[in-house]
Amino acid sequence: MAQTPAARIAVNGVSHDYKGDPRRSLLDFLRRDFGLTGTKKGCDHGQCGACTVMVNGRRINSCLTLAVMHDGDEVTTIEGLGMPDSLSALQKAFVSHDGFQCGYCTPGQICSAAAMIEEIREGWPSFVSVDVAGHARLDDEEIRERMSGNLCRCGAYANILAAIKEVMESGATS
Amino acid sequence: MKAFDYARAASLSDAVGAPACLIAGGTNLLDLMKLEVETPSALMDITRIGLNEITAEGDGLRIGALVTNAACAADPQVRQGWPLLSRAILAGASPQLRNKATTAGNLCQRTRCSYFMDNRSACNKRRPGSGCAALGGINRNHAILGTSDACIATYPGDMAVALAALDAQVKIEGPGGSRRIPLREFHRLPGDDPSRDNVLQPGEVITSVLLPAPVEGRQIYRKVRDRASYAFALVSVAAVLRIEDGTIVQAQLAFGSIAHKPWTDPRVDTLLVGERPSKALFDKAADLLLEGAQGQGGNDFKIPLARRTLAAVLAEATAE
Ligand SMILES: Cc1cc2nc3c(=O)[nH]c(=O)nc-3n(C[C@H](O)[C@H](O)[C@H](O)COP(=O)(O)OP(=O)(O)OC[C@H]3O[C@@H](n4cnc5c(N)ncnc54)[C@H](O)[C@@H]3O)c2cc1C
Ligand code: SF4
Ligand code: FES
Ligand code: FES
Numbered sequence: 001m002a003q004t005p006a007a008r009i010a011v012n013g014v015s016h017d018y019k020g021d022p023r024r025s026l027l028d029f030l031r032r033d034f035g036l037t038g039t040k041k042g043c044d045h046g047q048c049g050a051c052t053v054m055v056n057g058r059r060i061n062s063c064l065t066l067a068v069m070h071d072g073d074e075v076t077t078i079e080g081l082g083m084p085d086s087l088s089a090l091q092k093a094f095v096s097h098d099g100f101q102c103g104y105c106t107p108g109q110i111c112s113a114a115a116m117i118e119e120i121r122e123g124w125p126s127f128v129s130v131d132v133a134g135h136a137r138l139d140d141e142e143i144r145e146r147m148s149g150n151l152c153r154c155g156a157y158a159n160i161l162a163a164i165k166e167v168m169e170s171g172a173t174s
Numbered sequence: 175m176k177a178f179d180y181a182r183a184a185s186l187s188d189a190v191g192a193p194a195c196l197i198a199g200g201t202n203l204l205d206l207m208k209l210e211v212e213t214p215s216a217l218m219d220i221t222r223i224g225l226n227e228i229t230a231e232g233d234g235l236r237i238g239a240l241v242t243n244a245a246c247a248a249d250p251q252v253r254q255g256w257p258l259l260s261r262a263i264l265a266g267a268s269p270q271l272r273n274k275a276t277t278a279g280n281l282c283q284r285t286r287c288s289y290f291m292d293n294r295s296a297c298n299k300r301r302p303g304s305g306c307a308a309l310g311g312i313n314r315n316h317a318i319l320g321t322s323d324a325c326i327a328t329y330p331g332d333m334a335v336a337l338a339a340l341d342a343q344v345k346i347e348g349p350g351g352s353r354r355i356p357l358r359e360f361h362r363l364p365g366d367d368p369s370r371d372n373v374l375q376p377g378e379v380i381t382s383v384l385l386p387a388p389v390e391g392r393q394i395y396r397k398v399r400d401r402a403s404y405a406f407a408l409v410s411v412a413a414v415l416r417i418e419d420g421t422i423v424q425a426q427l428a429f430g431s432i433a434h435k436p437w438t439d440p441r442v443d444t445l446l447v448g449e450r451p452s453k454a455l456f457d458k459a460a461d462l463l464l465e466g467a468q469g470q471g472g473n474d475f476k477i478p479l480a481r482r483t484l485a486a487v488l489a490e491a492t493a494e
Contacts, residue, residue, distance in 0.1 A: 065200050
């Protein structure tokens with residue numbers, strides 16, 4: 001086997017040199033090497049969004065990417081957004097709106113929502129935007145479409161939507 | 175997942191002719207490697223070789239092979255001149271996947287035939303000569319046009335359907351030099367060799383997709399699927415249509431998820447040009463499109479669905 005090049009990956013501001021098996025997904029790297037178990041494995045095939053984290057500020061599915069491919073990248077997980085004594089605005093809103101039941105999809109939902117708010121700020125369109133060249137409305141239909149990469153088996157969608165809307169309308173940093 | 179050697183290409187020249195499987199966003203390849211449907215012994219990571227910009231080229235646009243689907247759909251030039259492309263990309267996958275998925279990786283994504291994705295099933299695409307479990311099996315998402323006795327799979331993507339309607343070109347770099355081919359000729363029909371999805375030769379790398387000048391008129395992408403988002407198409411229609419004084423003067427249509435490639439039929443485009451829109455005309459267009467269509471049992475519904483989706487798109491494109 002050829003020598004695998006190392007990858008320096010920053011997770012929530014802490015740097016790590018990854019030299020392990022190139023087969024390891026970013027998700028397994030976060031959970032096993034870093035012990036950050038907030039990020040969840042639902043399907044391991046890009047179909048559910050439970051493993052959503054941010055890489056250089058953009059949301060991705062950490063199950064469908066190799067750790068070794070993230071040399072020089074900055075990863076933010078749910079633990080990086082806020083901890084029990086320092087909840088982010090979205091985390092607080094999910095609590096106050098009952099935005100979860102079992103909670104398994106929640107870290108992915110919150111990371112996804114945080115990145116979505118930034119995408120909207122940058123003017124990205126969505127499939128339901130009336131005019132892809134124009135400005136997006138911020139109605140329920142838009143938010144639902146933009147959050148459709150995160151499934152919730154408990155069906156907490158209505159409260160997830162309410163939590164996200166509250167944060168967007170308050171203009172708080174997510 | 176089987177073990178493999180991993181190498182990072184520093185430039186395009188490292189990737190061209192490399193005896194390795196290229197990996198870009200990884201969203202299709204890693205999915206299939208986990209299932210051991212794909213078992214490359216070497217991976218070449220091409221995410222650091224550049225080719226990640228969208229630049230004007232004449233009146234058209236050059237989209238680098240490594241531009242993410244999200245960046246392409248959000249690009250102001252694409253949204254302004256080729257909204258069909260933005261819309262088709264946004265119809266596919268999820269925001270998270272589109273942030274990783276690349277232009278070239280999207281073109282090369284493999285079929286979603288469930289037997290192809292299951293190593294225990296007979297599949298001529300995965301294991302040539304083993305048969306086709308979808309013939310007489312569960313074939314709800316399979317093709318109705320251009321099939322063969324060896325394979326009835328579809329090309330499942332959305333972006334390429336828009337690129338077919340827009341008559342884009344694919345630029346390819348190979349060990350023997352570069353070539354440029356129409357997107358409409360990039361994917362192939364299964365014939366007696368379904369193992370090959372497209373015309374790429376070993377060692378070749380897609381470097382960009384070229385869009386011709388924008389077409390005046392309406393651009394529409396309509397995708398019909400089992401749920402409103404985050405699902406592959408059952409049928410999709412991409413249309414570029416221009417009308418002058420009540421007459422159709424230009425028509426470029428492409429159809430998704432009904433064949434092994436984004437389906438185009440120049441006869442249908444020609445039939446529409448010079449005519450005034452009417453229900454009778456739309457019916458004639460659908461008759462011509464679906465002349466040779468053949469259901470496989472589970473996907474019989476796709477024939478009337480394609481007919482109705484085409485009629486709906488033409489009605490929308492020609493509405494006052
Ligand atoms: C749950 C799920 C839902 C999805 N839904 C949709 C959908 O609705 N519509 C849709 O269109 N797609 C959908 N997709 C597919 C997605 O769009 C593709 O996985 C993605 O576009 C592939 O791009 P990538 O860069 O990740 O490719 P990779 O996985 O990196 O590569 C795919 C293939 O392309 C080859 N390749 C990559 N770059 C080059 C190059 N420059 N030159 C030559 N070969 C190259 C690779 O060798 C590999 O064979 C979905 C995927 C998932 C997992
Ligand atoms: S339809 Fe094609 S991909 Fe599916 S089982 Fe048959 S040969 Fe394989
Ligand atoms: S675990 Fe990654 S999308 Fe389901
Ligand atoms: S809260 Fe249980 S899956 Fe979403």
